[in-house]
Amino acid sequence: MIRLVVPKRPFPRPTPETQAYWDACKEHKLTLQRCLNCEGQPAYFYPRPFCPTCLSRNIESFEASGKGTLHTYIIAHRGAPGFQDDVPYVIAVVELEEGPRMMSNIVDVEPTPENLPVDLPLEVTWEDLEREARDGTTEKIGLPLFRPARGGS
Amino acid sequence: MSSPLRMASAIVGAAETEELGVIPDKSATQLHADAAIRAMEDAGVTNSDVDAVLTAGSPTQIAEYLGIQPTYIDGTSVGGCSFMLHVAHAAAALATGRCNVALITHGQSGRSRVGEGGRFGGGSTPSAQFEDSYGTWGAPSRFTVPFVRHMHEYGTTEEQLASVAVAQRQWATKNPRAMMRDPIEIQDVLDSRTICWPFHLFECCLVTDGGGALIMVAADRAKDFPKKPVYVMGMGESVEMTMISQMQDFTSSRAFVTSGREAFKMAEIKHSDVDHIMIYDAFAHLPIFAMEDLGFRKKGEAAPWFAEMKSAPGGELPVNTNGGGLSYTHTGMYGMFAIQESVRQLRGEAAAQVDDVTISLAHGVGGMFFAAGTLILTNDPSA
The missing domain is CATH 2.40.50.840 (OB fold (Dihydrolipoamide Acetyltransferase, E2P))
Structure with missing residues (x-):
């Protein structure tokens, strides 16, 4: 197996809205968010503190x-x-x-x-x-x- | 009911910088000015006549540099299609009396980087956080990402992609101002250096210096100017996203579909009424996507159409007759040059003039499928 080693990657700089996502990444947990308001509670990415479909703030993060x-x-x-x-x-x-x-x-x-x-x-x-x-x-x-x-x- | 903006304005001045290609002795702002002064000369107006300044970036800078005191300004900057949007916005401003003579400019030292701002932003925008760390580097590694999905869904081939570059080079061979004029075959394209598979060098646009400018007035004054007026029949604009990874459908641009639909709705024409098409081709897949998303071809049918050389000289519908961003020039925000070629074709002034062009469509893309602008233009005042 070839392991692709990529140095010098630009270091992501979190904003207040994405801090929790990057904090979870430190623990090797990939998180998504989902809307608790929309039917079927669809997951979305990238992190926003509201649902990009219905704009509800009734959302939660979960581990993918x-x-x-x-x-x-x-x-x-x-x-x-x-x-x-x-x-x-x-x-x-x-x-x-x-x-x-x-x-x-x-x-x-x-x-x-x-x-x-x-x-x-x-x-x-x-x-x-x-x-x-x-x-x-x-x-x-x-x-x-x-x-x-x-x-x- | 017809749109009040349909046929309400006209382009009466149009020019590119005298030189195109490699211009290390001029700053970006001077390229704007060169094109602007030539466009004013073309229309027979001066800076004291111009009362609206529209450009992607700083209209303040252009107004100051050219000695214009505007009553209307627009700095809409959504990438290379911005100038399509400026034409649309100027049309509305002219029709509502916000201004009388509108100047739209573009200048970019894309190759020589004279008087340009920084190239790589960094920062904490969504794209900086969620794309840059994966080794993307501007357009070649991001704009190209959707195409493999198109190949998968529709059986589009690498040879068909290459055919777009071949067809456009056939137009460029007829154009002394085109940077790349040597005829090429499909195999030449496939043998050129792989940039981002499945894209090869000849399927990526040039990087050049240059500029262009337009003068627009209300349609009822258009005949008072020396050149054959080019009327704005239809216009559309839209955006989708700022990250290629968040494109909703990797085989179809929502911005293209929306912008094209609005332009056709306003123009009140059928696709078969269009005689000539300019499509911003930063990469060879863009004409394929645009011909499908604008409704000229069904999904999956544009690539075979290009491969049959239907867009080339002698084909059924001429596309990118200046040679396009792949062969003519590409400063970074090429949309202005697509409009310039539509104007030349409608005036009968093009280097590779097509017979009987009455309606020309110019479609621009901004960013990497991020934005779009579509213009439908005509030389027929009774259209």
């Missing part, structure tokens, strides 16, 4: 299963700043089991179209990012990545 499928993607042959040594790498949209979609990288697989059929089952995996804060302490955050599902439920 971490399972999803490969909705669409590209294989980058030119790297972003800091990513130049990591090409080719996969920038994908993952459709989570709960419905919402998010961007991620697909890792632990050689990035070829043959290895990456659309709708391929995926599962979440984590990369820990660190950076030095202004006060000299080390800031940490977890970044959800995805890999081909290894089976089991």
Whole structure:
């Protein structure tokens, strides 16, 4: 298995509305939010303190299963700043089991179209990012990545 | 009931910067000014006649630089289609007496980066938090993401994608101002460097310097100006999202569908009435998406249509006759150049002039499928 190591990732900077999502990521928990007002209580992403469908503030966060499928993607042959040594790498949209979609990288697989059929089952995996804060302490955050599902439920 | 904005305004001045391509000796603001002065000359007006300034970015900067005291300004900046929106907004302002002579400008030192702001923002916007950490780098790695889903849903092929670039290059070979003029075949496109699979270099737009400007007035005054007026029949605009990952349907742009529907509704025409089409082609899949989302072709049928060279010289419906962003020029916000080519075709001044163009559609995209603007233009005052 090839492990895609991508250094120098831009460090996500939470806002008050997204702090809880990134705090959970530190614990390697992928969270979504759902509307308790809409029929079927649909999940949504990215984090907002209200339902993007009905605008109700009657929402809650919950831990997602971490399972999803490969909705669409590209294989980058030119790297972003800091990513130049990591090409080719996969920038994908993952459709989570709960419905919402998010961007991620697909890792632990050689990035070829043959290895990456659309709708391929995926599962979440984590990369820990660190950076030095202004006060000299080390800031940490977890970044959800995805890999081909290894089976089991 | 017809829209009061239908046929209420006209483009009477249109020009690009004298030079296009690589212009290291001019700042972005000077590119705006070069185009603006040429457009004013084209319309036979001066800065004291102009009382409305519309541009993507700072209309304040343009008004100051050109010595204009406007009564109407618009800095709508939603990416490369902003100028389609400016034409629409100017039409409304002219029709309601907010202004008399509107100037719309674009200038960008996209290649030489002279007098431009910073390129990478950072920060804590949603896209900075939820996309940048995954190694995206601007348009090539994000705009392209939807296309694999289109291939999956409709059987669209890499060869069909490449055919869009080939057809547009055929137009560019007829245009001395186009940056890329050597004829190419499908295999040349597929053999060009892979940028973001399935996209190759020739399926990605150029990066150039340049600008363009337009002068608009109310339709009832349009014949008082020296050039053949180009009337605004229909207009539409919309937005969808700021992150490619949040596109609702990766085979169809909600912004395109909404903007196109509104433009056709106002113009009161059928698709078969359109003689000429300009579609903002930052990447080769955009003409495919737009031909489908605007209703010219059913979903899944545009890519084979391009592959049969139906948009190329001699084909059934000419698309991107200047060569497009892929072969003509692409400063970063290309929408202005799409409008310029529609105006040239309707005036009969184009380098690769198409016969009998009465109605031209110019469709722009902003960001990475984030926004859209659609104009339906005509040279027929009785339309």
